Amino acid sequence: MPPKTPPPAAAPTPRSFSWVSVLVGLIAVVAAGLAIVDPSEVLHLVSTFGGVSINATVPDVGVDCAQAEQFLTDAVPVKGFHVLCIKKGQAGETLGITAYKDGNAPAMTTQSSLEFGHLKTQLETLLDIEGPKDEVAIKYKQPYAFFTPEGKRLEELDQMVDQLVFLFEGGQFIWPGVRIGHKTVVKDVAGKGDVVLETLSLIPLVFSVEEFLKDEEIDVIMELSLEHLKPSTVTLMDGHENRAATDWRTSTTYFLSSEKHPVLDEIDQRVADLTKVSIDNQEDVQVLRYEETQKYDHHTDYFPVEHHKNSPHILESIDYGYKNRMITVFWYMSDVEK
Structure with a gap:
């Protein structure tokens, strides 16, 4: 996938809201794989201003499987x-596996040999992980992947023994929401140090981040963008081909390339550090302005395959649903009275 190439804007469904002179920046992060949640549960990371706290930490060795409970939710299964929790047996010849399917209790257990392939087979059986079923899936579907709870991808069995491990069937990392009000520390974020994600919603999954952009960075973005703003467009869904974009969206937009200023490169890295998804998967920043009475109707940022069956170029661009927008990072760069 070519880096920094923005797909067209998603087509909305009816339900509008309006803003009063709000300037918004957003980056959509595209991942070549299925999201781990239902499409209606698309992840949004919303940059706002608020208080912070921290969550528990995970021990590096001699893991206590009870530590896994801090990542579980009792609100909704996270498909x-x-x-x-993977631990070597007392004799050192087997692996004991404790698993929490879909991020929910109760625990499920099984055993594996010390061979990575056998571990995967046991997990696939225990967790009902299905392989690709047709030619399109065989060609495009990303394999499931393992990560540390901090978002580092794990490629070898030695990295997983005596550790807590996240398995994502979609092959990409997403921070678990756990519960509304839950707070997760993301360490070593470029230009910010440690930052805190606070869960605002589980469906859809929404996090807030305190002061993600610096004032001087906002000034640069505004200086580079305001004179280039043009009426926003949408990608029309099947059945809407002859309708005007203004039926849903009346804001103005500019796609700001990171090549325009060095400060944008640092922001790109900051987004990658926050989301744990590579810069190569980011689109150009979309700078949006909403004047009084302007709107963007309720919509999804990803492209539902079932709504674009009459648009082969859209289907090809998203690998028939196996590559899509996975995360949207919003920056609110101005404030208004409520």
């Missing part, structure tokens, strides 16, 4: 997200 395709599984929390694992």
Whole structure:
């Protein structure tokens, strides 16, 4: 996938809201794989201003499987997200596996040999992980992947023994929301140090981040963008081909390339550090302005395959649903009275 190439804007469905002179920046992060949640549960990371706290930490060695409970939710199953505790047996010849399917209790257990392939087979059986079923899926579907709870991808068995491990069937990391009000520390974010994600919603999954942009960075973005703003467009869904974009969207937009200023490169890295998804998967920043009475109707930022069956170029651009927008990072760069 070519880096920094923005797909067209998603087509909305009816339900409008209006803003009063709000300037918004957003980056959509595209991942070549299925999201771990239902499409209606698309992840949004919303940059706002608020208080912070911290969550528990995970021990590096001699893991206590009870530590996995801090990542579980009792609110809703998170389809395709599984929390694992993998420990070597007393004789050192087997692995004991404790797994929490879809991020929920109760625990499930099984055993494996010390061979990575056998571990995967046991997990696939225990967690009902299915392989690709047709030619399109065989060609495009990303395999499931393992990560540390901090978002580092794990490629070898030695990295997983005596550790807590996240398994994502979609092959990409997403921070678990756990519960509304839950707070997760993301360490070593470029230009910010440690930052805190606070869960605002589980469906859809929404986090807030305190002061993600610096004032001087906002000044640069505004200086580079305001004179280039043009009426926003949408990608029309099947059945809407002859309708005007203003039926849904009346804001103005500018796609700001990171090549325009060095400060944008640092922001790109900051977004990658926050989301744990590579810069190569980011689109150009979309700078949006909403004047009084302007709106963007309720919509999804990803492209539902079932709504674009009459648009082969859209289907090809999203690998028939196996590559899509996974995360939207919003920056609110101005404030208004409520």
